[in-house]
Structures are given as structure tokens and as C-alpha cells.
Amino acid sequence: MNILLKNGSIQLDEGASCADAALKISESLSRSAVAAKINGKLCDLSCGLSDGDNLEIVTLKDKEGLDVYRHTCAHVLAQAVKNIYPTCNLAIGPVIDNGFYYDIDFKTPITQEDFVKIESEMLKIIKTNTPIERFELPRAEALKLMKKYKEKYKIELINDLPADSVISFYKQGTFTDLCRGPHLPSTGKIKAFKLTSLTGAYWRGNEKNKMLTRIYGTAFEKKSQLEEYLAAAEEAKKRDHNKLGRDLGIFMTSDVVGQGLPILMPKGAKILQILTRFVEDEEAKRGFMITKTPNMAKSDLYKISGHWVHYRDKMFILGEIDGQGESLKGEEIMALRPMTCPFQYQIFKNGLKSYRDLPCRYSETATEFRKEASGEMHGLIRVRQFTLSDGHIICTKEQIEDEFKRCLDLSYYILDALGMRDDVTFRFSKRGKSKSDKYIDNDEAWNNIEAMMKFILDDIGINYVEADDEAAFYGPKLDIQIKNVHGKEDTLITIQIDFAAGESFEMQYIDVDGTKQFPYVIHRSSIGCYERTLAFLIEKYAGAFPLWMCPVQVKILPITDRTLGYAKQVAEKLTLEGIRCEVDTRNEKIGYKIREAKLEKTPYVLVVGDKEAEDGSVNVNKRGVEEKYTVSADEFIAKVVEENSKKIIF
């Protein structure tokens, strides 16, 4: 029979498999093959071919090949665990970004110390080089097999498969697992693997279900690649804002203050002040009116917004309430705000509005409070009190498109200034097919608004992923996402369209024809939550921030006390020019001061000794640059002032 390849074709006997084809193509390909693609569909190497099939041999060079390799490693893990703990039950064991995991229900808990034992058992299984065989069963037979093995989770999975689905299993020696595949031809192909961590995970991702034990691992073609990966992960941890931010004196926490309540120290507060001024000024240029609204309100406000019903358990409430959210003592109930929207809506409602007032753009550097679950807090990324560049644009339906684009343009501008434009991805968060009751029930409005947002996004031409069941309860969102050093994704900035607030808050305006109309609302952030943005800045720059946002931009180091006066003169000039600088007045050797200034990642370190004091110069040590040079103080000041005025990213 004739088998088509990417370039050319080969002739094979009837009944030949992908593995036969690989061997026919070349011996080396046969050795590196891990799976195959027949007519574009990934399958085992043992899969049989038919005349005219398009064939592609998959190796570990392909991402798909590596996934197959890791998936098999997950099965080896499962087999090893079953050998050691015969009473445990297997759940699922998929491949993830950098490895794989297997969820297992152990009768007695295991610890990370058991990894040694499990890994050596895995190694044994690999060394036997057991062939891995696929077979398929009808549903009844499949259930019978899993009942025999007492795999209750597998039984549940089979029961949930569509009636007409093919139920496949993979068998390696005495171990059989329900699996779609494909897999490596034998266990011996695995060369480098490691179990990395042990955590809990709910069965089927539902917190109402039992929590299983999840074992994470990773595998690579070569030992050297595995070591490289582990080293890179260690390296990434050094950039972790939660460690670095504390080391650099940017923020701290205190157990008497509480969880999720980071304390911004002078350096961190300075950076936030710089960012806030930058953002507020830019927003003003773009037609936003700044507001200053209260940090708390009576429960009445949240009853109108719907938060009292949908969001109450995530709010900090002042006063005792019953299960319905009513005061137990008949007193006024206040709550700290989890968002700014209803407050800014009050401003719009103050006085009759005309269509001429639209679009009405409000923005605020707002402090917000959310009672996040105790296990959720993380450094500056997930906190209970935070500062959001929160804004609302109240506009007509016709104005949405333009306003939405302006919001995105503002965020682009800010991301450029932060140097993070290339680090973000876009998520179009929709209600989609979800019928969850957490959304406002109005199919027509949802369909219209989602179609409108899709049109806008496509018109702008941004590259986004669509995510169902990720919308806000009042409308779809464009979420600007970013990953931290651990690879975990979070929302940095969000722009949302709200079709419901106009009516629910009775925000009306008088239209051209004299009729009263409900406006649309765009909820938007420009830089996101300042604390969170700072966290990502720390990780991106490993603490070596761009000049314009550095809390200390220039540090002046006199060599001896003789030049202390001169150092102070230069510092004064710099300060007058708006450059943030410090003089290290301590009686220490110059090497000592240099070391400290560099560990603090100061952009410019100026050394001034007798020579410099005499001719009015400074010796410049630029961060990240080996060579130092001497220029007149005035020249340096002019240069750094110019650099500071541009939002230069280096």
C-alpha cells in the first residue's frame, strides 16, 4: 500500500503499522519515534495503516511527542503507586504545561518523603521496558474491568462518557488504565523524570467533592534537559516578588495586621506614588474626571447593585447581620466597598443628565476590600485590600465601540511605559454557553453584547482566547492576562461592558428627541490593581526597575568625609531637577558602599572623591554596565533629567 509523507511517499505491506513505516523511513527516526499522526490524528506507533493514509511520525522534538512521553510517565507513576499502595484509587493523570500529574485517592496519606520510594519503583518499571498495549472495550465490559480493579473514579468517568464513544485502555504488564492515549510503545523509552510536588486537588475540580492527592512530576528526553528545567525553575524563584519585594524593602506583612494586608514600605509606596501620578495625569489627558468616593457605604447601596445578594460573603461588613443580610440589632449596617461602580454612578445621578454629557468618564485611584478565602492570598498579587485604577464610562450604545478602543489604547500606552506590552495575553471572557444563575438573566442582551464585543476585538485585530463562563454578572470582559514566575496566570487589567447597570441604578439621560434613556457602562481599569502590577514589575525586572519608576534613581557615594559637602551639593541640584537621590554619608570604604548601592539595584551610582570635587565632576557607574566614566556634574544631571522625562525601558 501507498503511504503519503510530508515529502514523498513509501510503499508498505498490507497490515503495516506506523512503527513499520518509521523503520522504513530511517532507522534513526524509528529510534526517536514516540507516536504518529495518521491523517492529522495523533495515535500510537502500533496503529495500523491503510492505503493512501497521510502519515507523520511524531518524535520528542514535537510538543505533542513530549506530551505523549509525559503522559506515559504519568501511567508509570500510577503503576508504581499501585504497586506500593494497592488499596489506593486512581482518578485522572493528564499532561500539563511543564509535566504531568496524577490524582490519587490514598487510604492513608503520603508525604513528599515517599517520593524516593515511588521514584525508585517507577525506575524499576522503566527498566523492565514493558510493552504498552492499547485495547478497546464496549461500555459494559469496560465497567466490568474497572469494577474488578475496584477503580471507582474510573467507573464514574466511563459512566459519563457519551454512549457511542470508544472506551480504550492501556496495559503495561499487570497494570491497566482507562485512557484515550496515545502512549509510548514501551516503558523503557522514558529516560529522565522527577516527581516535583504533592498537593491536594478536588475530584473533578469541585470543592464539594472529596479532596484527592495530586502528585506532580515532569519528564524530559534527556537528564540534562531535566536538570536545566529544574535549575531554571530555581532561578525563576529568585525573581519571585514575594521574596524579592521583601528583600528590597518594598513591602512586608505582619501577622498582627492580618492576611492579605501587605504593608507598603517607603520604597514600595514611592513606586506606587510615581505610578499613580503617571496614571492619573494620563487619564486626565484622555478626558477622565477624577473622583474621590467613600471606602464604605450602607448596605442599601449594595442592595441596589446586587452585591448584597451575590457578593455579600466576600465583603467586610461592619455590624451584626442575619442570614438574609439584615441587621440583628436594627442598626445601620455598613460595608467596606469591594468595587467603585455604584459610588461613581451616584455622581452621574446627581443632576439631570443630557446626551450632551455623554460619554461621561470617571476615574479614581480607589481603595477596595474583598474578603478573599484564607488560602487565596499571595504576596501583592492576591490581597484583601488593594488600590485599583477604577473607572466607569457612562455612554450611549453607539459610543461603546469608540470608548472601548480608547480604554484599550490607554492600557496599551501604560503597558508600553511599564515595558510589559509583550508580556500580556488577552482573554475574551464571556458568559458563553453557561446557564449559571450568577449572570443576569437576559439571553437577548447577552447575545447582543457579546457579539458587539467580539466585533470590536476583531476590528482592533488583537489576538485573544475566548473563555466561556468567565464574564462578569453584568456583561463580558476583555481581560489582559499575565503570568507570574511560577507560571500562574492572573488578570492585570480588565475592560468590561455592562448592559444592566443603567437600568438597575436608574441612571438616565435625556436624549436628542427628549426621551429618557438608560446608558451603557464600561467598567475599566487602566493600569489594574497597583499592588498586583507592582508585583509583576518586580518579577519582570528582578527589582531593577526602569529609571523613571525607581524609588532611588541616583546614589552618591563620597569617598571620604572631605567630599561629603560636594556630594550633598550635587544631590541638592539633582533633587531640584526632580531626580530622587540619596547620599551615603556613612564612614565606610568605597567598595562597601558600592556593593550596597548595587545590591539595591540603584540605576546610577556616583562616586565623588577629591578629584571630582575639584573639577566639579562625577564618576558614573550605571546599573548593568561594567565600564564607569567621569563627566561634569551638570552634564550628568542634564542627561539623567532627560532620561527620566521619557518613559525609557532598558
Added chain:
RNA sequence: GCUAAUAUGGCUCAGCUGGUAGAGCAGCUGAUUCGUAAUCAGCAGGUCGCCGGUUCGAAUCCGGCUAUUAGCUCCA
């Protein structure tokens, strides 16, 4: 909230199987006034996260709480 782990001076860490704590750096004082990543000496600093229990005796064992970390769930 759930699973697991961790908690020793400001920081990084020692402290074996229970006999009430040590080092380096940082800090302070003194000397040194020095030319590009740690000058020398001395001093001071901890009821071992908090509360309770077991014990003649707890940093060490047990329980509760608080905080931190990884993940799950959640994330207007």
C-alpha cells in the same frame, strides 16, 4: 475554605534521639578617611510565631490558633 508543608534575634541558617539557645550578615560604639561588590575591634540583641497540654524538665512531643508557602477551589 480544602490538602500538605513550614515558623529559632532585622536577614540567612545551626541546634542529634526532650536537660530552658549559637554562627555569619545587619545594628550600636570605638578606631580607621580609605578610589569601585564586604576595614578592624568591642558591645548589644531571642520568654525559639501565639495559647494550652504531656513531663521533674519542652525550641524539640501532642492539641488549638495565627501567619507564610505550594496547589485545589474561588477571583465583579
